[in-house]
Amino acid sequence: MTRDADVDTRSAAGPLSPPVQRVSKDGPRQRFGRLLRSAPGVVLLVVSLVVLIAVWQYAQTRIRAVPPLYLPPPSAIWHALLENFRNGQFQQNIAFSLQNYGVGLAIGASAGVAIGLVTGGIRKVNIILTPYIWALYSTPNIAFQPILIVALGFTPLPKIIMIILGVIFPIIVNTIAGVEKVDGSLLRAARVFGANRLQLYLKVAVPYTVPFIMTGLRLGATRGLLYMYISEIYGSTNGLGYMVLQATHRFQTPTAFAGVVLLVVMSILIVQVLQIVPRFLPHTREAKI
Amino acid sequence: MSDGGRGGDILRRLSGSRGHMSKARVETAPDRQGQTPTARDGGIGPRPREIEVTGWKGFRQRHWLGLVGVLNFLVFFVVWQLVQTYTPVVDTQWVPVPTAILKDLWENIANGVLIEQARYSFTNMLVAYLLSVLFGVPLGLIMGVSRMSRMLFGPYIWALYAAPTIAIAPVVILIFGIGAPATILVIAMNAFFPLAINTMDGVATVEENLVRAARVFGANRYQVLRRVVVPYTLPWILTGLRIAVTRALLGMVFVEVFFSPQGLGYLIRQASDVSDAATAYSVILIVVISSVLLVQLFRYLEAKFTPWSQEIQI
Numbered sequence: 001m002t003r004d005a006d007v008d009t010r011s012a013a014g015p016l017s018p019p020v021q022r023v024s025k026d027g028p029r030q031r032f033g034r035l036l037r038s039a040p041g042v043v044l045l046v047v048s049l050v051v052l053i054a055v056w057q058y059a060q061t062r063i064r065a066v067p068p069l070y071l072p073p074p075s076a077i078w079h080a081l082l083e084n085f086r087n088g089q090f091q092q093n094i095a096f097s098l099q100n101y102g103v104g105l106a107i108g109a110s111a112g113v114a115i116g117l118v119t120g121g122i123r124k125v126n127i128i129l130t131p132y133i134w135a136l137y138s139t140p141n142i143a144f145q146p147i148l149i150v151a152l153g154f155t156p157l158p159k160i161i162m163i164i165l166g167v168i169f170p171i172i173v174n175t176i177a178g179v180e181k182v183d184g185s186l187l188r189a190a191r192v193f194g195a196n197r198l199q200l201y202l203k204v205a206v207p208y209t210v211p212f213i214m215t216g217l218r219l220g221a222t223r224g225l226l227y228m229y230i231s232e233i234y235g236s237t238n239g240l241g242y243m244v245l246q247a248t249h250r251f252q253t254p255t256a257f258a259g260v261v262l263l264v265v266m267s268i269l270i271v272q273v274l275q276i277v278p279r280f281l282p283h284t285r286e287a288k289i
Numbered sequence: 290m291s292d293g294g295r296g297g298d299i300l301r302r303l304s305g306s307r308g309h310m311s312k313a314r315v316e317t318a319p320d321r322q323g324q325t326p327t328a329r330d331g332g333i334g335p336r337p338r339e340i341e342v343t344g345w346k347g348f349r350q351r352h353w354l355g356l357v358g359v360l361n362f363l364v365f366f367v368v369w370q371l372v373q374t375y376t377p378v379v380d381t382q383w384v385p386v387p388t389a390i391l392k393d394l395w396e397n398i399a400n401g402v403l404i405e406q407a408r409y410s411f412t413n414m415l416v417a418y419l420l421s422v423l424f425g426v427p428l429g430l431i432m433g434v435s436r437m438s439r440m441l442f443g444p445y446i447w448a449l450y451a452a453p454t455i456a457i458a459p460v461v462i463l464i465f466g467i468g469a470p471a472t473i474l475v476i477a478m479n480a481f482f483p484l485a486i487n488t489m490d491g492v493a494t495v496e497e498n499l500v501r502a503a504r505v506f507g508a509n510r511y512q513v514l515r516r517v518v519v520p521y522t523l524p525w526i527l528t529g530l531r532i533a534v535t536r537a538l539l540g541m542v543f544v545e546v547f548f549s550p551q552g553l554g555y556l557i558r559q560a561s562d563v564s565d566a567a568t569a570y571s572v573i574l575i576v577v578i579s580s581v582l583l584v585q586l587f588r589y590l591e592a593k594f595t596p597w598s599q600e601i602q603i
Contacts, residue, residue: 138584140542146561151383226453248459264452
């Protein structure tokens, strides 16, 4: 469907027939298409990004399609980025944000894995906890933020709780799925070789679950970043989200966009790290669900 | 198993029985036992006749999980009530007792506030959701089918799917002002990308042999799309719809809590600002219940319409 030309030539050629010579009577459009097809993904990404930025810049500086207050040109965003780095605004806010994020991620991930392993392994706990886990996982947990802020004040604590709420559920759910999917024959084999219940758990179930935990970790880490940002929009005097909100209040949209760009870059970096690092560790590849 | 598998799902599985997890324990009619292998134990032969167990025992067997669920919630709320009444772990100003929450809930339903705000919230969400389905699914199909458009738009759609789109909400609010249009836009921006991405990914899995077969039988491009690609992609589209609904809920609550003079989120915010925790929790309860119902509805739709692909349940 997607590659009609290739399908036709391939189906026409038998295994012993000479390779089909493509008759090149294609116009510039076909040639452009072939060029696109042969280029590796990264090149394409870079090219399309460059084109996007160029068009955006041109549209917003020459034509002014949208008032630049609402959609500043990329050059203005870049300047805002540089300026805020120079005067230390970004560093200070990002440090605050990442500190909360680190604490929240550490607590959320370890608690999530622990809860997931126990819940997945022990049927009674599973039956009792699953409704609550799913209820909280389906609900947008931002709903809890106003009351947390009022109860705990403008401290990092409500933000850390929000990040934990963001991180923990994907990890729990994936860990439970991992434990539940442990291959029964592995368990029987371990049992035959005399493993007791604890050994069965630690030597078979937990290693089997690691790839699922990695998936959960990746989902949870990005969700946690989102909750970090959200938790700083309201009831905060510091952080990336606070900075973006302040910038919009002062109509400094370039700064606001620069903050958003930083958040996006951070989220991409975190996902990349979580996808690349496990490749160098044994037995931590992500599960293909 | 020496210890009888006390408490361990893993261990229980060793004995080969799923215990009372199965919906209702079915007893085989005695006249069938010891005869030809039936369909149930993997052989051919007639299905075993099932005996309806009547009375309380039968009811218990059929609704075992439901009963446990009800009991579970009851115990949870009773313990919460007792703990917060007699030895409050957290100040009752912040975590009120369930009866206070229920009383508030009832009051707010009775005076119509809750209904009105819920209607505002869910109207916005419905409009935004329909918009993102209307644009997201066709775009996903187009991107899946046409390599060129995938090359051109794919990276952006992916980037925007992976990026926290909600981050741009303050700017959207700045541009459109506080109100329903901005809310709808933020919700739609949240729900759109998972739909497009899932549909696109689904199209990528369409088996080429099926397409070729359809081609051989003379299907044109549209027919291939309509008869092969869309049905094959349906599970992915439905998964996308479910992910989109959770994201739409997130967008809705987010905008309403922080940037709205109306809606359920606004009620939570307002009640919290005046330290009226009971009202805040009662609205949160409504949000939790409606989220669970919506997500479960989409899970049900997935199970109903694409029972052959229960694998991609993330």
